[in-house]
Amino acid sequence: MTSLLLQKDDIGAPMKDTSWLNKPALDSIMGKVIGCGHAVTDVSASLGCQCFGRALFLEHSFYNHACSPNAYFSCHLDNLDRCAALTARVHCIHDVSSGESVTISYIPTCGLDRNERRKRLKDGYDFKCMCDVCERNWTWAKGIEEHVTLPLGHEVDILRNMQYDCNQQLLALMDECKFSRERLNETQICDLGSCLSTIQMNKRGIRNQNIPGSHEVSIESHRLHAAALSLGGHVEAALKKHEAFHKAVQKILRIFDPVAYATSLNEYSAALDQVGDYGRRDEIIALALENLSCALGHDHIFIRTVASTLNNKCERVMKRRKLSKYLT
Numbered sequence: 001m002t003s004l005l006l007q008k009d010d011i012g013a014p015m016k017d018t019s020w021l022n023k024p025a026l027d028s029i030m031g032k033v034i035g036c037g038h039a040v041t042d043v044s045a046s047l048g049c050q051c052f053g054r055a056l057f058l059e060h061s062f063y064n065h066a067c068s069p070n071a072y073f074s075c076h077l078d079n080l081d082r083c084a085a086l087t088a089r090v091h092c093i094h095d096v097s098s099g100e101s102v103t104i105s106y107i108p109t110c111g112l113d114r115n116e117r118r119k120r121l122k123d124g125y126d127f128k129c130m131c132d133v134c135e136r137n138w139t140w141a142k143g144i145e146e147h148v149t150l151p152l153g154h155e156v157d158i159l160r161n162m163q164y165d166c167n168q169q170l171l172a173l174m175d176e177c178k179f180s181r182e183r184l185n186e187t188q189i190c191d192l193g194s195c196l197s198t199i200q201m202n203k204r205g206i207r208n209q210n211i212p213g214s215h216e217v218s219i220e221s222h223r224l225h226a227a228a229l230s231l232g233g234h235v236e237a238a239l240k241k242h243e244a245f246h247k248a249v250q251k252i253l254r255i256f257d258p259v260a261y262a263t264s265l266n267e268y269s270a271a272l273d274q275v276g277d278y279g280r281r282d283e284i285i286a287l288a289l290e291n292l293s294c295a296l297g298h299d300h301i302f303i304r305t306v307a308s309t310l311n312n313k314c315e316r317v318m319k320r321r322k323l324s325k326y327l328t
Contacts, residue, residue: 037054037055038075039051039053039075040053040054040055055075057075057088060073060088060090063090063102063103064101065103065104065105065106065121065131066104066105066133067105067109067129068131068132068133068141068144068254068255069093069104069105070094070100070103071090071091071096071103072090072091072092072104072258072294073088073089073090073104074088074089074259074295074296074300089296089297089300091294091295093258105257106121106124106125107120107121107124108257109256109257110219110220110257111148111215111217111218111248111249111255111256112148112216112255113149114134114149116156133145133254133255140254144251144254144255147213147214147215148212148216148252148255150211151210154211155209156209156211156217158205159202159206160216162198162201162205163202163221163224166202167224169191169194169195170224170227170228170231173188173191173231174227174231177231189232192231195224195228196228196229196232199221199224199225199228202217202224206218206221213248218248219249222244222248223245223264226239226245226267226268226271230270230271235271235274236275239268242264242271245264245268246284258294258295259295261288261291262288262289262291262292265285265287265288266288268284269281269284269288
């Protein structure tokens with residue numbers, strides 16, 4: 001746009017024709033800028049707190065969308081200091097044949113049904129998605145939709161808003177506990193009880209509306225329940241919710257964000273560590289690192305930081321699964 005404003009005609013005077021400079025044109029330009037912007041994320045943060053900005057990259061503004069993409073776009077910091085330089089990367093998560101387009105997902109893919117995905121893409125990018133999943137071109141795509149398709153007359157946005165509020169409250173409680181390094185006080189226990197009541201109400205709403213078990217809100221209800229139970233010290237009960245989350249995601253892996261999945265798996269492994277189930281913990285750690293490596297590349301700063309932090313906890317399983325490259 002700036003180059004157009006500075007352009008001159010043959011006699012060197014500024015262009016007089018500014019008829020193109022109107023609100024619809026500017027809205028269109030800004031829409032393209034916003035639409036091509038990518039989230040800047042800190043994947044070491046908790047879910048719900050990972051995105052802290054947006055960036056625009058010319059070279060990375062031409063990928064097509066697919067709800068089950070063959071590549072993953074990440075925009076991360078060169079170290080875990082939020083004042084560091086940015087690095088953008090597109091990493092293939094599936095084999096790409098010669099002549100095949102490299103695709104990424106324009107929206108978070110964590111268990112939305114076809115109508116929801118298409119609405120978000122239409123509202124945000126003004127196109128109707130015709131990818132393999134939305135068109136159900138393959139048997140696996142039809143199977144995925146069976147696990148996430150919402151019933152008619154659903155009120156899933158009410159459930160989603162409840163979950164958002166609950167997640168914010170849990171994040172605040174977790175921050176307070178990290179800061180104080182003490183047991184929950186009476187006020188915090190009351191707040192946690194309120195969260196648990198909201199989660200139970202949310203789960204009843206999911207059952208009453210017959211929301212599929214692998215839909216986004218069903219999966220998120222397991223994650224929130226596990227987080228709340230762990231915070232209250234009920235680790236054994238939390239493990240059951242972690243396992244329910246894990247099983248539900250396994251059914252729709254092709255349309256589930258691998259980094260979000262790995263973040264939840266790390267929480268699962270921490271709970272397993274607390275109860276001393278080291279064998280299962282090692283399996284979950286390896287699965288988390290495999291998903292992170294698939295999406296980000298094994299040399300990504302966050303993966304190396306996780307591996308370094310886990311150190312002896314994951315070294316044995318990393319070597320057994322020939323994943324020692326994460327530890328170098």
